[in-house]
Amino acid sequence: MTTLSRISRHTLKAGAISAVAALALTGCSTGAAGEDGDVTLTLTAWANADEAKMYEKVLDVFEEQNPGVTVNFEYTDVGAYQDKLNTKFAAGSPADVMFLVGQWLGEYTSRGALLDLADYADDIDFDAMNQPLIESQKIDGATYAIPTGSTAIGLAVNTAVLDEYGIELPDDKSWTWDEFGDWSRSVTEASGGATYGSLFDPAWLPLLSTYVRQQGEDVYDKSGELSVKESTLKDWFDLSMDLFDSKAFPPAESVDQTGAFSPEESPLGTKKVASTVIPANVFPTYSSVLDGNATLLRLPGDAGAERPGIAVTPTLVWSAAAASKHPAEAAKLIDFLTNDPASFADRGTFLGVPINSDVAEGLSADLEPAEAEFVDYVAALQDEDRDPYYLEPAGAGAASQALTSIVTEMEFKRKTTADGATAFITEATAALNQAG
C-alpha cells in the first residue's frame, strides 16, 4: 500500500511538471503577425558574416520604404542551405522569400511549394525585367521564380602568381582544352609544385553543361529528358582525370569538397592553385581577396566547337513560399530586390547583372573595377549568338549529387571513366523519375 501511494504521488508530481513544461513551450512559438497588422517576413539566403551585413543593409532600406513591415534575415553557410530550406518546408514554416539554385527549383514546384508570382502582378513590375529571362523561368505557364541576376561561369586567374613564375596569360577566345591542360601544367612546373595550375569540380553542372554544349549536345533537353551521350560523358571524365593525373590540378586527396569555403579559404584564395572556375558574379569577392591581382578569362573549348558552350544563366532565383502568410508583401520584397535601384546600392552585382536593364545601366557608373570586369564579361557573351537558357528538370539536383559521388570514385581510381559515365546515366535517369 505504501509503495502504491508513493508511486501515485510521484506520478502526480511528474504529471504536474510535464504540464507546466508543455504550457511553457507553447509560449515559445513564433507568430508571424504581431499587433495591429504589423507584418514580419523572413528572407533566407546563404551568406558568410560579411555578406549577411550587406543583406541587412539592403533590407533596412526596404523596411524604411514599407513602414509596418519587418524583414528577418536568416542565413546559413552554403553547404547546409538546401537542407535547412527543405527542413523548414517540411516543418510547415518555410521562409517567405528565399533564393534557390535553379537545379533544385523543379523539386519544389512539382510539389506545389512555391507561390505563382504572376498572381501578384500588382506588386511586381514584370514589364521592366528582361523578358526572355523571365520566360525561361516559367513552368507550366506559372512564374515561380525571378532570377536574381545574370551570370556566366568563367576562369578566375591569379595574375600575381603568373607574374612571379613568368607564365603568360592565354588567349581565352581561342584556346582549347588541351592548351588549357598545357598551360596549367606549366604553372605547376614553374612553381615546383608550390602552386598548381588550376582546379575545378568536374561534377559541377554549369561546367559539365558547357563542355556538353561544345560537343553539340545538352545534358538535359528542353522537354526535361537526359540527353547527353555516354561517350561524351566519358570524354569529359577522361579530360578531367587527366588534369588530375598530370599534375595540372592538385592531388585529389587535398581537395576538400564538403564544407563551405569562404573565398579566403578557397584553393584560389590560399594560392594553392593559380586559377579556378567560378560563377563570374563572385569574381569581385575573389579579386579583393587577391588584392586586385585577378582577371576573368573564358573557359577553353568554345572556339571551333559545335556550339558555344559558355551560357549566360540566372545566378539564382528569388521565390516565395506558397504557404507564406503575407504573399503580397513577399511579392513586394521580390520586386524591391529586382527592380528598385536602392536595393542594389549596397550589394552591387553580387547576385549577378540586374535583369532590369534600367537598374543595370544605373549601376554601371558606380561599379568597382572587378565588378565592371564581371559585367563586361557577361555583356560580351550576351552580344554573341548563344542559345538561351532553359530550366533544368525536377531531379537535376539529385542527379548532380550522384555525379559528385561518381566523380570522387573516379578521382580515387575506384571506378573507370567508362563505368562512371554509365553510372551517371543510370542514376540521373532514376533521379529524374523519382522527382518528376
Add this chain to the structure above:
Amino acid sequence: MTAPATVLGAVAAEAATHKRARRGTRVRNGSSTADGAVAYLFLLPWMIGMLFTVIPFGSSLYLAFTDYNLLQPAKFIGLDNFVRLFQDPKIATAAGVTLSYTFIAVPISMAAALAVALLLNRGVRGLPIYRSIFYLPSLIGASVAVVILWRSIFGYDGIVNKALAVFGIEGPGWVTDPDWALVTLITLSIWGFGGAMVIFLAGLRQVPRMYYEAASVDGATGWRQFRSITLPLISPVIFFNLVLGLIGALQVFTQGYVFSGGTGGPADSTLFYSLYLYQQGFQRFDMGYASAMAWVMFVVIALFTALNFVASKRWVFYDD
C-alpha cells in the same frame, strides 16, 4: 547516447538485474518488492516520456505505407516502400557502412575501455582526475564542434599529416579519400570510450578483493585471474555496455552528417543508414520511404538486441 541517460540506464539495469537474480529464491522477503519498486520508480520518467512519443510512433508507422512528400497529403501505397527498400542498392551500401562502423568501433572501444578501467582500478593516485579526463571525450565526441575539429585535424594539410611528415610518411586524405573517411570516423568513436570505461570501473570495484587474494594463494597468474574471476564477475557490465554500444553505433547520425556535409562522405563511404534515411526524408522529400527505412532499422536493432539477450544466458553470470 547522452551521459545522463546512460547513468540512468545503468542504475535501472542494476536494480532490474538484482530483481531478476532474486526471482529464483524461495524466500520472498520485503526487500525484493522494494527493489522492484525502486527500479520502476527510476524508469517512471522514461515511461511518461514514452507516452508523448506514442502518437509520433503511430504516425511514422502509418506513413511507412504511404507516399508522402511533406507538402501534399499522404497517399496510401501499401507495401511499395518496403519492396523498394529491399531492391535499393544504396540501402545495401548504407547497411554496409553502418555495420562495418558498428562491428569495428564497438569491440575496439570496449576493449580500450576495459583495459584503461583495469589500469585505473589498481589504485592510481588522482583517480578522479584520470577518470574525468578519459570521460570527457565521450561527452563531447558526438558534438558538431568536435566533429568539425576532427575533420580539420585529419585534413590533408592538417596536424596528423604534418606529424606523419616528420617521420617521412605521406599521410592519405583521411577526410577526402573514400577508403579512409570511415576509418577517421571510427577513430572518433573509439576516442569516446570513456563512457563505457566509467561503467567498467564501477563494475570492477564491485568484485570482492578476497577472490583475487584467494586465487593468488592458489598460485593463479594475473591473466588466469582476469579470465576466471574478473571477466565472469563483470559480465553483466560487459553485457550492458555491449547492448547499449551496439544500439548507439547502429543509429549514429551526427558524426556522419557533419563530417560529410550531409552528403554521405566521399563517394558514399560515410553514408550511414540514418544519414541515408535523412537524405530521403528531408532532401528528396520522400517521407514515406524514410519512415519505412526507420521501421526496418527498428526491427533490425530489436533483433540484434534480442539475439544479445538470448546469447547472454550463456556468458553473463549474475550474482546468484
